[in-house]
Amino acid sequence: MAKPLDNRAWFLVLPVVALVAFSALIPVMTVVNYSVQDSFGNNEFFWNGTGWFKELLDPSTDLGGRFFDALWRTLLFSAICLLIEVPLGIGVALTLPRRGWGVAASLVLLALPLLIPWNVVGTIWQVFARRDIGLLGAAVNGLGIEYNYAQTPLAAWVTVVAMDVWHWTSLVVLLCYAGLRAIPDAYYQAAKVDGASSWAVFRAIQLPKMQRVLTIAILLRFMDSFMIYTEPFVVTGGGPGNATTFLSIDLVKIALGQFDLGKAAAMSIVYNLIVLTVCWVFFATTTRSQSEAVQ
Amino acid sequence: MARIAFEHLAHLYPGSSAHALKPMDMVWEDAGAYALLGPSGCGKTTLLNIVSGLLRPSEGRVLFDGRDVTALPTERRNVAQVFQFPVVYDTMTVRENLAFPLRNRGVPAAAARARVEHVAGLLGLSAMLDRRARNLGADDKQKISLGRGLVRDDVAAILFDEPLTVIDPHLKWELRSRLKELHRQVPVTMIYVTHDQTEALTFADRVVVMSEGEVVQVGTPEALFDRPAHTFVGHFIGSPGMNLLPCAVEGDAAILPGGHRIGLPRAYPRLSGRLELGIRPEFAALARDGLPVTLRRIEDLGRRRIARVELEGMPFAATLPEGMAVPAEPRLALDPARLHVYADGRLAAGEG
Amino acid sequence: MSGATLAPAALAETRAPAESGALRAAVPRVVLVLYILFLLVPIYWLVNMSLKTNLEINSGMTLWPQNPTLEHYRRIFTDASWYSGYINSLTYVALNTVISLAVALPAAYAFSRYRFLGDKHLFFWLLSNRMAPPAVFALPFFQLYSAVGLFDTPWAVALAHCLFNIPLAVWILEGFMSGVPREIDEMAAIDGWSFPAFFIRHFLPLVAGGVGVAAFFCFMFSWVELLLARTLTTVNAKPIVATMTRTVSAAGMDWGLLSAAGVLTIIPGAIVIWFVRNHIARGFALGRV
Numbered sequence: 001m002a003k004p005l006d007n008r009a010w011f012l013v014l015p016v017v018a019l020v021a022f023s024a025l026i027p028v029m030t031v032v033n034y035s036v037q038d039s040f041g042n043n044e045f046f047w048n049g050t051g052w053f054k055e056l057l058d059p060s061t062d063l064g065g066r067f068f069d070a071l072w073r074t075l076l077f078s079a080i081c082l083l084i085e086v087p088l089g090i091g092v093a094l095t096l097p098r099r100g101w102g103v104a105a106s107l108v109l110l111a112l113p114l115l116i117p118w119n120v121v122g123t124i125w126q127v128f129a130r131r132d133i134g135l136l137g138a139a140v141n142g143l144g145i146e147y148n149y150a151q152t153p154l155a156a157w158v159t160v161v162a163m164d165v166w167h168w169t170s171l172v173v174l175l176c177y178a179g180l181r182a183i184p185d186a187y188y189q190a191a192k193v194d195g196a197s198s199w200a201v202f203r204a205i206q207l208p209k210m211q212r213v214l215t216i217a218i219l220l221r222f223m224d225s226f227m228i229y230t231e232p233f234v235v236t237g238g239g240p241g242n243a244t245t246f247l248s249i250d251l252v253k254i255a256l257g258q259f260d261l262g263k264a265a266a267m268s269i270v271y272n273l274i275v276l277t278v279c280w281v282f283f284a285t286t287t288r289s290q291s292e293a294v295q
Numbered sequence: 296m297a298r299i300a301f302e303h304l305a306h307l308y309p310g311s312s313a314h315a316l317k318p319m320d321m322v323w324e325d326a327g328a329y330a331l332l333g334p335s336g337c338g339k340t341t342l343l344n345i346v347s348g349l350l351r352p353s354e355g356r357v358l359f360d361g362r363d364v365t366a367l368p369t370e371r372r373n374v375a376q377v378f379q380f381p382v383v384y385d386t387m388t389v390r391e392n393l394a395f396p397l398r399n400r401g402v403p404a405a406a407a408r409a410r411v412e413h414v415a416g417l418l419g420l421s422a423m424l425d426r427r428a429r430n431l432g433a434d435d436k437q438k439i440s441l442g443r444g445l446v447r448d449d450v451a452a453i454l455f456d457e458p459l460t461v462i463d464p465h466l467k468w469e470l471r472s473r474l475k476e477l478h479r480q481v482p483v484t485m486i487y488v489t490h491d492q493t494e495a496l497t498f499a500d501r502v503v504v505m506s507e508g509e510v511v512q513v514g515t516p517e518a519l520f521d522r523p524a525h526t527f528v529g530h531f532i533g534s535p536g537m538n539l540l541p542c543a544v545e546g547d548a549a550i551l552p553g554g555h556r557i558g559l560p561r562a563y564p565r566l567s568g569r570l571e572l573g574i575r576p577e578f579a580a581l582a583r584d585g586l587p588v589t590l591r592r593i594e595d596l597g598r599r600r601i602a603r604v605e606l607e608g609m610p611f612a613a614t615l616p617e618g619m620a621v622p623a624e625p626r627l628a629l630d631p632a633r634l635h636v637y638a639d640g641r642l643a644a645g646e647g
Numbered sequence: 648m649s650g651a652t653l654a655p656a657a658l659a660e661t662r663a664p665a666e667s668g669a670l671r672a673a674v675p676r677v678v679l680v681l682y683i684l685f686l687l688v689p690i691y692w693l694v695n696m697s698l699k700t701n702l703e704i705n706s707g708m709t710l711w712p713q714n715p716t717l718e719h720y721r722r723i724f725t726d727a728s729w730y731s732g733y734i735n736s737l738t739y740v741a742l743n744t745v746i747s748l749a750v751a752l753p754a755a756y757a758f759s760r761y762r763f764l765g766d767k768h769l770f771f772w773l774l775s776n777r778m779a780p781p782a783v784f785a786l787p788f789f790q791l792y793s794a795v796g797l798f799d800t801p802w803a804v805a806l807a808h809c810l811f812n813i814p815l816a817v818w819i820l821e822g823f824m825s826g827v828p829r830e831i832d833e834m835a836a837i838d839g840w841s842f843p844a845f846f847i848r849h850f851l852p853l854v855a856g857g858v859g860v861a862a863f864f865c866f867m868f869s870w871v872e873l874l875l876a877r878t879l880t881t882v883n884a885k886p887i888v889a890t891m892t893r894t895v896s897a898a899g900m901d902w903g904l905l906s907a908a909g910v911l912t913i914i915p916g917a918i919v920i921w922f923v924r925n926h927i928a929r930g931f932a933l934g935r936v
Contacts, residue, residue, distance in 0.1 A: 005762045012757035013769065015750040016813055023810040024776050027787030092682050095675035104924045108917075109683050111927060112690070115916025117888045119873045120909045127696055127906060128689040135692050138708050166689065174927060189349055190382040192369040194396040194443055204384040204395065227780035230873045248782040252874070255786045268783035275778045 034265035052266035063263060067270075069242065070250040077246060078225040081164050085221055086214070088165065089172025094206070096177050107177075110170045122234025125163040129235075149236060153243035160232045160244050164225060172217045179213035180206060215286045219279060226275055247271055297359040297373075297451035297484060299323040299346065304355035306341055315341045317509045318354065323501075325360075326482040328475075330499035332489060334531070338508040339488045340456060346486065347454050348372045359451050375444020376454040380461060381436030383428040389415070390424040393442045400447070407446075414445045417477060434466045441474075445481060452484040459494060471497060492532050504528050520575070521633075526640045529573050535601060535612040538579065542572040544636055544643075553607040555586055560632050561645030568639035574629055576601060576612040581619065582628035588613075590625045690913070697906035704902050719907035729908070732887035735801060736870070737915070739886070742805035744865040747812040748858065755820035756846070760829065773814040784810070785878045792879055803879040804886070808869045815868070816861040823857025824850075856926055863923050870916060887912060 038048040058064040092110075097103055113121070131137035131148055140147040149159040183205060191201045229248035232238070238245035238253070245253075251271065255264035305318040316338045323329050331339040344350035345357060348369035356365045364372055375396075384392050390411055397407040415421045418438045423431065428439055437458055444453040459467045475498060478485055487498050495502050496516040504512045504519065504527070512524040523529035529537030542549045547562040549572045557572070581602050588604040593615060600615040604625060613627055636643045696704060697719055698712040723729040757763070758770060784807070792803040831853065835845040851858065877889040891908050920927070 003760060003762045007763045009757035009761035009763040009766075012753040013763075016754040016773070016817065017769070019746070019750055019806075019809055020773060020776060020813055023788075023806060024779075026791055027784050030787040030790060031783065092679065095679040095682075106679065106683065107927045108920050108924050109686060111920045112913070112917060113686055115867055115870065115913075115920060117871045117873060117912050119888050119891060120912050123891070123905060123909045124689045124693050127902060127909075128692045133696070133704055133708070133902060135688070135708075135710075166686065170686070184380065184382075186378040186380055186382050189347075189369070190376065190378060190440070190443075192349070193347065193374060193376045195370045195399040196395070197399065200395075200399055204387065208384070208386040223778050227782070229780075229782055248780055251780070251782045252785065255782075256878075261786070264786065268780075272779055272783055275780065276775055279775075279778050 031265045031268050034261045035269055036262075038262045048262060052262050053270070056263070056266050056270060066250065067267060070245055070247045071274075073244075074226055074228075074246045074248075077161070077164075077228070078222055080161055081168070081225040082218065082221055084161070084165050085169045085172050086218060089169050089217065090176050090210070090214075092169070092173045093176035093180055094202070096173075096180075098181065107174070110173055113167050113170055116167075118230035119234050121163065121167050122231045125159065125166070125231070126235050129159050129162075151240055153240055156236045156240055156244050159235060163231055163235065164228070167231065168221060168224065171220065175213040175217040176210050179210040183209045211286075215283075219282060222282070223275060223279060226278075298325040298361075299452060299484060299486075300358040300361075302356045302358065304345065304352055304357065306338075306345065306350070307353045314508050316345070316352070319510050321503075321510065321513065323484060323486070326484055328478050328485045328487070328498060328500045330487045330489060330495035330502045331505060332492060332495040332502050332531075333505035334490055337505040339490075339505050341508075342505070343454055343456055343486065343488050346452065347374050347376050373447070373449055373451040374454060375441075375447065375450050375452075376456065377437060377440040377444065377458045379457045381433050381440055383431075383436045383439050385427075385429040387428055388425050389420055389428050389431070389439060392428045392439050393420075393424075393446055396443050396447055410446050410448070414442045417445065417480065418442050419473070432466075433461045434463070434470055437462065437470065441477075445477075445483075450483060452486055455485065455487040455489075457489050458487075459489075459491075467494075474498060492534075496532070504531065506531075522635065522642065523573070524642045526571060526573065526637050529575070529635075529637075533575055533577075535576055537573045537575050538611050538613075539571045539573050539637070540606065540609060540611070542570055542636075544570055547645075549634070549636065551586075551607070552609070557629065557634065558631050559634055559636065559645070563636055563643055563645045566636070566638045566643050570643075571637045571640075573635045573637055574633055576614055578630040578633035579611070579613040580628050581613055581615050581622060581625050583622070583626060585626040585628040588625055588627050590621070593621060693906050693909050693913075696902055697910045699903060701901065701903045719903045720911075722904060723907055723911065728885075729887070729890060732885055732890035733911070735880070735884050736876075736886040736888065739801035739804040739808070739876070739884070740866055740869045742801055743808045743812060743869045744862050746805060747809055747816045747865045748862060751813055751816035751820055751861065752851075752858075753846075755817045755824055756850070758817065758821045759824035760832065770817075773817060776810050777814045779810075781811075781872065781874045785874055788875060789878050798879060799881050799883050801884050804876050804884065805869075807875045807879055808865075808872060811872075812865045812868055815864055819861045819864060820854065820857050823854045823860070827853050859923060860926055863919060863926075866919055867916070 035052055036047065036049055038051070052063075055061045055063045056067050059068045096106055116124070126134075128134045129136045129149055131141050137147060137149075146152070147155050147158075149155040187205050187209075188201065191205060196204065227248055228246055229252065232244050232246060233249055236244045238249045247267075251264060251267055254260045254267065300322045302320055303318055304316065304320070305314055306316040307314050331342060333339050341350065345352050348364070348367055348371075352365065356363055358364065359372070384395060387395070393411040393414060394407050397410060402410075412421070412424075415424055418441065420435070420438055420442060423435065428436065431439070440458075441453070441455075444450055459470060462470060471494060474485075485498075487495065489495050496519075500515065501513060502516060502519055503510055504525075506525075506527045512519060512528045514522075514524070519528055519532050523532065523537060526537070526539055529539065540551055542551050542557075544550075544559070544563050544566055547559045549557045549559055551557060551572065581604075586606060588606050588611065591603040591605060591610075594601040594603065599617075602613045602615045602621075602625070604611050604613055604627065606627065611627070615621070636645070695711060698715045698717070699709070700714060700716050700718065703709060703713060758766065788803075788807050789798070792798045792807070797803040797806070827850070831849070832845070835849055840849065873886075873888045876886045880886065880889065887908070891905065891912075
C-alpha cells in the first residue's frame, strides 16, 4: 500500500531538521573552513587551499604517513572485531532459549556491558588485565606467557580486541536474537519433518531470517569500531608507541593536543567520508540484494 | 505408506487437568484420505501433532504398520506436513525447496532431480522450478510445502494442518480439487485437519469428527450426513445443521412438545436420559399438511430456500420446496425415514 | 517400511540418539553460561577491587576482599565533586532523552505515514549523522557552544548528544509506527479528532513500547558517551565519567576509589535494563520484525 504524498509532512519533520542542522551543519562548516586554512595560534589564519588534503593523502609526507598508519590500524581493528563478534554473536544468540524464565535473566546479563560508560569499560579492563593487580594479567603471566599490554604491541592489541569483544558482542547477540525470535515455530517443525540437520536448519531458515538484523549489526559494529576512541585511550593511551593509536585517538591528539586545527579538520573530513562511503556502499548493496529478492 | 493405529491414545498437557485428547482407539487404513474435523480447541491439532511426532502423547501408543513409533522423533517417522501458514525456505529456488528433504536424507543428485521434476509435474510447478520460492503466492507456496512431502517415495503419511487458511477463496477450490486428484494418483495416507466442513467433506473418504477432545464419529461424508452418531455431528455438519427437538419415545412413535405424535421408522426399547428427535432441514419441508408452525423468515441460499419457522416456540429450519409460494398457514412435513432419536446426545439404536 | 520385524532394532536406534540428543541439548546451555561468565568476571573483579583497601590491592593478588571495606564508597558519597558529577550526568541524559523523543515523535510519524519532497534523502542525511565520529565534532562543538554561551552547562552536552540520538530515535520510532495500521488514523479523522488530540490520546499509547525502546537507546548512548561530555564541560556541569578520568591522572593509582566509582556508574544502566527486560528483544529488532 503506497503512502500518500503530502508535503505538509515537512512541518512534522521541521523540529528535527532544525535541531540536527544546528548541531551538524554549523560544526561541519567550521571544519570545512579550518580544513583550507593554516594557523600559528593567536587566531591568525592563512589560506592554505587543498594543501592539507594533498599532504594527508600522500603517504610520503609526515602527516600522510601518520594518517595512513592510523587508517590501516583502524581498519585492521574493525576487521578483527567484526570477524570475531559477528560469528560469536550469532553463536551465542543460537544458544539462547526461545522461552522460559532463563530468557529475561540472560538478556539482562548480556545487555549489561552495553550500558557501562565507555571509559568505565576501559577502567574495568585496565583493572582486569594489569599484571600486578588484574586477574587476567596475573593469570596469563602465571601460565608462563609474558603479557604486559603497556609494553608489547601484541599484548596491547589482544587486550583492546578482547575488550571490544567483551563490550560489543552482546549487541550482535541481542540483534540476532530479535531476528531469531521472529521465526514462527512452523518453520522449525517443517524442517524437522524434512529431516534437516541443525546445520541445514541454520543455513535454510535461521541465517536467511537474520539477514536484516545482521545488516544492522554489521553496520553498527563497523561504524562504532571504526570510530572507537575512549576505551583504548583509557587502557593503552594509544600505546605502546603508536601501536593502538586509532584514527579517533590520533585526531584528538592533533586537534586538542597540538591544536593543529587545519590538519585535524582535513583529517576529520576524510575520516568522515570514509565512514559514510563504506556504510553507504554496504547499505546500498544489501538493500539492493534484498529488494531484488523481494521482487 | 502406512496404516496408522492408535492404542489407548490420550493426551494431557502438563499442568492441565482436562484431557486435550480423551482416550481412544482408532485405525486409519493405508492410502486413505482422512479429515479431522471440529471446531477450534477440539483436539484435532493435538492429534495431528501426535501423529507427526511433534508431540509425545501422555498415554497410549501410535503404530505405523504395526510398528510402535510413539517414541520416535518427527524426522524418523517419515511423515510430511503442510502447515497453516506456508513454509518455504526463502533463499532457495522452488527446485531446491523440493529437493531439500531428499538432500537431507542423502539421496543421490540424479535420483533427486528426477523425483523433483516428477513431483513438480504433478503439482503444476514445472514452469517455476528455478524461481525464488519467497516471491510466489500463498497457493504456490502451499504446493511447494506439499511437494516437499511428495518427493519422498517412502513417506508414511502426509498431514495437512488447515492448509487453505491463507489461500484466496477463488484458489481454494482449485487447490482442493488438485489435492483430491493427487490422492488418486499417489496412493499415500493423507490426513487433513480443518474446521471447515466443506473442505473435509469434499477431500476425505472418511471424516473424523472431534469435539472437546473426543472423537464423536468416524465415517464417510454420506454417513455423517445421513446418520450422525452424535447431536454434535448433526449440528456441526450441514448448513443449517440438524434440527433437534426434545421428545419422548414410545415404541415406534415420538411425542413432541404440544402432544404431536410422530411415527418413527423403527421401534426403540425404553430409552433413558434426555431424548431428542433429530431431522435435517433437507428432509423437513413446508407443506399443506403436517405440524402447524409459525413462519419467521425465508432465507434464499440460491440453490434452495430455507424457511426459519417456530414449532411450539422452538426454532426449526425447514426446506421451502422449489416453486412453492410462501404459504399463509404453513405446516411442516417430516420425511419419516430420516428421523433419528438421540439419548443424551448419542444416536439411539432402534430395532428394524 | 517392512513392518513389525523392524521394531526392536528401530527402538534400540532411537534410544541411542535420545541420549546423545540430551548431551547435544546441553551444549548450548554450557556455551551460554561460559559466555555470560566471560561477561561477568571482569565486572566481578571491579567490584572486588572496590571493596578492598588500597593496602590490600597493592600488597598482592586476592580473589576476594580479605578485609571488605566500604571506605571508597563513603568517600565518593561525602565528596561534593563526586556526587555532583552523578547529578550532572543524570541531568543531561534526562534532558537529551526528553528533547530527542519530543522532536523525533512527529518526525517519525511523518516518515511512517507520508511521502514528501526529499523524504528519502532527508532520512539518509539524518542517519549519516549517526555515522560521524564524535572525535570529528569535538572541537567545533566546543567553539559553537562557547559562542552561544552554553559551554559547561548540561544543555550543551544534551544538545550535542541529540546529533546522534535523534536519528536513532526517528529510526526506531518509524519502525514501530509503521507497524500500526493506517486505518487507525483514518478512523480518528472520521470521528472528528484533531491531529494533536489524536496523536497524544490515541496514537501514542499504541506505540508506547516503541517510545520506551527509543528512550532506552537515548539513555544508553548519552550515558555511555565520554568524549563530547568531557569536551563540553569544565567544572559546573562535569559528568561523573569525566570526574573519574581526572582521578586517574591526579590521584595517581587510587585503584580502590576508581573501582568504586566505576561500580556506581554501572548501577543506573543495570536498573534501566531491568525495567525494559521484557522488551529488549523487540527493541533490538527496531520494531520491524
